[in-house]
Amino acid sequence: MIKKAVRVRFAPAPTGHLHVGGARTALFNYLFARHHKGVFILRVEDTDPARSSEEYYSSIIDALTWLELEWDEGPEAGGKYGPYRQSERRAIYDEYLHKLKQSGGAYECFCTPEELEERRERMRATGEAPRYNGRCADLPPAERERLAQQGLKPCLRFRLDPKADLTFDDLIRGRVEIDAADLDDFVIARPDGSPTYNFVCAVDDANMAISHVIRGEDHISNTPRQIAVSRALGFEPATFAHVPLLLGPDKSRLSKRHGAKAVLEYKEEGYLPEAFVNFLALLGWSYDDERELFTLKELKKVFSLERVAKKGAVFDVDKLRWMNGVYLRKFSAEELFERARPWLEPAGIVGMEDDERVALARAALALEHDKVKTLGEAPYLVEFFFTEEIEYDDRATKNLLKLPGGVDMLRDVAELCAALPDFTAEALEKSVRALAEERGVSAGKVIHAMRAALSGRTTGPSLFEMAALMGQERVVKRLMKATSVYKR
Numbered sequence: 001m002i003k004k005a006v007r008v009r010f011a012p013a014p015t016g017h018l019h020v021g022g023a024r025t026a027l028f029n030y031l032f033a034r035h036h037k038g039v040f041i042l043r044v045e046d047t048d049p050a051r052s053s054e055e056y057y058s059s060i061i062d063a064l065t066w067l068e069l070e071w072d073e074g075p076e077a078g079g080k081y082g083p084y085r086q087s088e089r090r091a092i093y094d095e096y097l098h099k100l101k102q103s104g105g106a107y108e109c110f111c112t113p114e115e116l117e118e119r120r121e122r123m124r125a126t127g128e129a130p131r132y133n134g135r136c137a138d139l140p141p142a143e144r145e146r147l148a149q150q151g152l153k154p155c156l157r158f159r160l161d162p163k164a165d166l167t168f169d170d171l172i173r174g175r176v177e178i179d180a181a182d183l184d185d186f187v188i189a190r191p192d193g194s195p196t197y198n199f200v201c202a203v204d205d206a207n208m209a210i211s212h213v214i215r216g217e218d219h220i221s222n223t224p225r226q227i228a229v230s231r232a233l234g235f236e237p238a239t240f241a242h243v244p245l246l247l248g249p250d251k252s253r254l255s256k257r258h259g260a261k262a263v264l265e266y267k268e269e270g271y272l273p274e275a276f277v278n279f280l281a282l283l284g285w286s287y288d289d290e291r292e293l294f295t296l297k298e299l300k301k302v303f304s305l306e307r308v309a310k311k312g313a314v315f316d317v318d319k320l321r322w323m324n325g326v327y328l329r330k331f332s333a334e335e336l337f338e339r340a341r342p343w344l345e346p347a348g349i350v351g352m353e354d355d356e357r358v359a360l361a362r363a364a365l366a367l368e369h370d371k372v373k374t375l376g377e378a379p380y381l382v383e384f385f386f387t388e389e390i391e392y393d394d395r396a397t398k399n400l401l402k403l404p405g406g407v408d409m410l411r412d413v414a415e416l417c418a419a420l421p422d423f424t425a426e427a428l429e430k431s432v433r434a435l436a437e438e439r440g441v442s443a444g445k446v447i448h449a450m451r452a453a454l455s456g457r458t459t460g461p462s463l464f465e466m467a468a469l470m471g472q473e474r475v476v477k478r479l480m481k482a483t484s485v486y487k488r
């Protein structure tokens with residue numbers, strides 16, 4: 001169905017970090033390109049020097065690299081349609097601006113910002129949609145000369161034919177009807193000569209032979225203008241596909257308050273790129289109504305724009321956590337530990353050379369393998385194995401205090417542990433349960449108190465396995481130490 005050679009681009013502005021919405025757009029472009037054996041291009045839209053920065057540029061590159069969305073052409077990759085940073089393409093834009101001016105497709109406008117605002121104000125007052133009234137569209141050359149002599153710097157406006165057919169067929173939204181008469185002659189170059197977004201975007205899409213423009217729905221109002229510019233320059237506009245907006249679970253536009261953040265923050269929190277990509281793919285796209293787990297390789301095979309929905313896609317951070325957990329569970333204990341190392345090392349849990357600590361951390365993490373959701377949680381999950389001074393949280397303290405028999409019972413449990421010849425989870429469980437029964441105490445209460453004494457917490461891995469891993473000596477010490485709670 002896709003007839004032309006596929007060339008798509010992701011075109012971020014380095015005016016901020018890459019966020020979830022941008023990453024999803026990048027992914028859809030990437031998958032579309034790979035599915036159709038096409039070319040994926042990265043184009044950096046850094047024409048606004050006041051808002052663009054090298055820091056954001058690098059951060060966007062890092063985020064795309066982390067997600068493994070490798071671009072075929074673009075900064076660092078090169079390509080024959082470069083340069084791929086718009087700040088380096090000014091000469092190209094100037095040439096097209098000049099062309100358009102020569103052909104009468106654009107004209108100089110001398111209206112001052114004050115005049116424009118005043119007119120807009122009047123239009124608003126009469127209930128009209130504010131738009132440019134075309135005052136400078138047909139200025140006689142002598143008048144232009146006179147205004148220029150006064151020192152007025154003109155901007156350049158695109159001459160938009162109100163009868164032009166700018167309706168387009170969007171691959172996701174279907175036919176988008178446009179009445180060109182609703183649009184006005186928009187600015188394509190500012191008084192300082194710098195070209196505006198709609199112009200450079202249309203020029204680059206044409207100049208880089210982009211076949212499909214896949215981008216967020218928030219750009220849909222720009223599309224007819226870009227089609228008009230493209231045609232005026234003698235190009236066939238690309239095919240458009242506008243992907244639905246991302247929404248929070250409350251269906252309002254996605255924002256920080258829904259847990260949305262920069263992609264690299266998810267990396268820092270210990271999400272896996274493979275899980276993150278899988279999650280992003282399902283934001284607006286589905287394979288069928290059931291299957292949810294896909295590797296990047298599988299996505300390349302099955303992705304299609306036909307299965308992108310029109311309605312907004314809900315971003316649910318809990319689903320991301322769940323999915324990350326699913327991917328973490330695919331790892332062996334060894335892999336899980338190695339992937340968690342970058343979090344465990346700075347937390348001081350393991351060092352490079354300490355085999356004993358490494359073995360303990362690996363085994364401790366393995367006990368939580370079923371529950372862990374992000375690698376960033378790893379230090380917290382295992383740290384109580386390594387701290388000598390356990391601090392009891394409030395609920396843990398309560399569980400200690402609720403132990404029938406209090407100090408004496410805890411001491412008995414400690415003695416029992418010390419006396420066990422074979423300190424395994426099974427042996428320990430058997431004797432603890434037997435002791436509880438003998439004393440007529442619920443085994444649950446003993447287990448809760450033991451967990452509190454050993455970890456300071458009320459949740460964690462299975463108690464007896466955790467104790468076995470800690471080792472007899474530590475366990476006995478911690479149980480004895482916990483008796484101090486009763487004396488407070």
Ligand code: GLU
Pocket residue numbers: 010011012013045201214215219
């Ligand atoms: N620089 C624009 C943005 O970041 C690109 C829009 C487009 O893809 O055309 O929203």
